[in-house]
Amino acid sequence: xxxxxxxxxxxxxxxxxxxxxxxxxxxxxxxxxxxxxxxxxxxxxxxxxxxxxxxxxxxxxxxxxxxxxxxxxxxxxxxxxxxxxxxxxxxxxxxxxxxxxxxxxxxxxxxxxxxxxxxxxxxxxxxxxxxxxxxxxxxxxxxxxxxxxxxxxxxxxxxxxxxxxxxxxxxxxxxxxxxxxxxxxxxxxxxxxxxxxxxxxxxxxxxxxxxxxxxxxxxxxxxxxxxxxxxxxxxxxxxxxxxxxxxxxxxxxxxxxxxxxxxxxxxxxxxxxxxxxxxxxxxxxxxxxxxxxxxxxxxxxxxxxxxxxxxxxxxxxxxxxxxxxxxxxxxxxxxxxxx
Numbered sequence: 001x002x003x004x005x006x007x008x009x010x011x012x013x014x015x016x017x018x019x020x021x022x023x024x025x026x027x028x029x030x031x032x033x034x035x036x037x038x039x040x041x042x043x044x045x046x047x048x049x050x051x052x053x054x055x056x057x058x059x060x061x062x063x064x065x066x067x068x069x070x071x072x073x074x075x076x077x078x079x080x081x082x083x084x085x086x087x088x089x090x091x092x093x094x095x096x097x098x099x100x101x102x103x104x105x106x107x108x109x110x111x112x113x114x115x116x117x118x119x120x121x122x123x124x125x126x127x128x129x130x131x132x133x134x135x136x137x138x139x140x141x142x143x144x145x146x147x148x149x150x151x152x153x154x155x156x157x158x159x160x161x162x163x164x165x166x167x168x169x170x171x172x173x174x175x176x177x178x179x180x181x182x183x184x185x186x187x188x189x190x191x192x193x194x195x196x197x198x199x200x201x202x203x204x205x206x207x208x209x210x211x212x213x214x215x216x217x218x219x220x221x222x223x224x225x226x227x228x229x230x231x232x233x234x235x236x237x238x239x240x241x242x243x244x245x246x247x248x249x250x251x252x253x254x255x256x257x258x259x260x261x262x263x264x265x266x267x268x269x270x271x272x273x274x275x276x277x278x279x280x281x282x283x284x285x286x287x288x289x290x291x292x293x294x295x296x297x298x299x300x301x302x303x304x305x306x307x308x309x310x311x312x313x314x315x316x317x318x319x320x321x322x323x324x325x326x327x328x329x330x331x332x333x334x335x336x337x338x339x
Contacts, residue, residue: 006054007034007068015040015048041165043078043173043217047071077213078170078177081318086325087186088149088243088268113137148242149183150191150199150266151176151212152234157221159249161280166313168279169221172247175272175317177216179245184209191239193230195222199239227251231258240265247272250297260304270307270324273298278312 004022011018016038023032040046051069056062113129116136129137153176160169176192183190190208191199192215203211234240244266250273251259263269277290298308309324311317 003056003058006056008052008054009036009048010050010052010071011038011048012046014042014044015046040076043076045073045075045218047073075214075217077217078174080181081174081178081316083178083182083318083321085182085186086322087147087183087188088245088270088325113139147187148189148191148202149179150193150234150240150242150244151179152193152199152230152244152246152248153216153219154195154227154246154248154251155219155222156195156224156227158225159276160221160274161276166279168249168274168276168313171279171311171313171317172272172274173216173219175247175311175320177213178317179321180209180212180216184212189242192216193234194219195224195227195230198230199234202239227255228258231255231262235262235265242267244269245272246270247274249274249276250294256297256300259301259306263301263305268307269305271301271309272320272324273308273310275310275312278314 004024006020006022009019019036021034023034049069049071050067052065053068054063054065113126114137116125116138120138124139126137126139153172155169155173157169160167162168164170180190180192184205187204188208189202189204190212191202192212193199194215196219234244244262246259246269248271273294275294277287282290294310298310302308307324307327309320309327311320
C-alpha cells in the first residue's frame with residue numbers, strides 16, 4: 001500500500017498551536033478535503049500556516065516534503081453582544097447630514113439613483129445612469145437622514161485593572177465592538193477614538209464595520225499619559241455632533257472639566273463608567289477611595305449633561321447599554337413634564 005501523507009499545519013499557541021495529522025496518499029489527479037476546526041478566543045491579528053505535506057517511505061529511510069498552502073493572515077474581532085435594535089434616542093429622529101446628500105453627484109439636480117421597480121413613475125428614469133448600468137435607474141429625490149455617533153475608548157494601561165479576557169480593558173473593547181456592530185446595521189455614520197488616536201473620518205454600514213472592528217481587535221494597553229489630545233480632537237468641528245458614547249474608567253480630576261464641556265458639542269452624550277476596582281481584588285481602603293472618586297465623577301458629569309451608567313465586572317454590556325438608554329429616556333420624559 002502507498003504510504004500515508006503527513007500534513008503539518010503551523011500556528012501559534014494563541015490559536016491552538018501546530019496540528020499534525022495524516023491522510024491516505026492520493027493517486028494521480030486525486031483530490032480530498034480535510035476540515036480542521038480551531039476555536040480562537042483571543043482577539044487580534046493571527047497567522048495560520050504554512051501547511052506542509054510530507055511523504056515517508058514505509059521503511060522510514062527517505063522522505064520528501066513540500067509546502068501545499070502558504071501562510072495566511074486573519075483578524076479575530078472582539079466578542080460582540082447582541083444589543084437589539086436600540087440606539088441613542090435623540091438620534092432616532094435622524095439628526096445630522098443626509099446619506100443621500102452625501103451621495104450627491106456634482107452637477108445633477110437629484111441626489112442618488114436606484115433600480116427601477118414596477119409602479120415607479122417612468123418620468124423619473126435617469127437615462128444616463130440606465131445606459132451606464134444596463135438597467136433602468138430611477139431618480140431618488142427624497143432626503144434620507146442618517147444619524148451619527150462617535151465612540152471614545154480609554155485604553156490606557158494605567159487606568160485599567162487585571163489582564164487577559166476578564167480585564168476591564170477587554171470588557172470595554174467588547175462593549176465598543178457591540179456598539180459598532182449594532183449602530184452600523186442601523187445606518188449610523190461612525191467614528192472611533194482611542195488613547196492612541198482618532199477620531200477619523202465618519203464611515204457607515206459595512207464601510208464602518210470592518211475597519212472599526214479591526215481597530216478594536218488589535219487595540220492594546222496604551223502607554224499614553226493623557227487623553228487631553230483625543231478629547232480636543234473629539235470636540236473639533238466639523239466631525240463633532242450627533243451622539244457621543246464613551247467607555248472608560250473615571251477620568252482624572254484635570255480631565256473632568258474637559259469632559260463636561262465635551263457633552264455640549266453633541267446632541268446626546270452617554271458615558272459607561274467602568275468600576276475598574278471590581279475587576280481585581282483591592283483592599284477596603286482602596287475600594288472606599290475609588291467609590292468616592294466614582295461618585296464625584298458621576299455627579300459632576302451628570303450635571304454637565306452626560307447620561308451615565310456604571311459597569312462592573314459581572315455586568316453584561318447589553319444590560320448596561322439598555323440601562324444607559326432607559327435613563328436617557330427617563331430624563332427626557334422628566335424634562336417634558338416640567339416644561
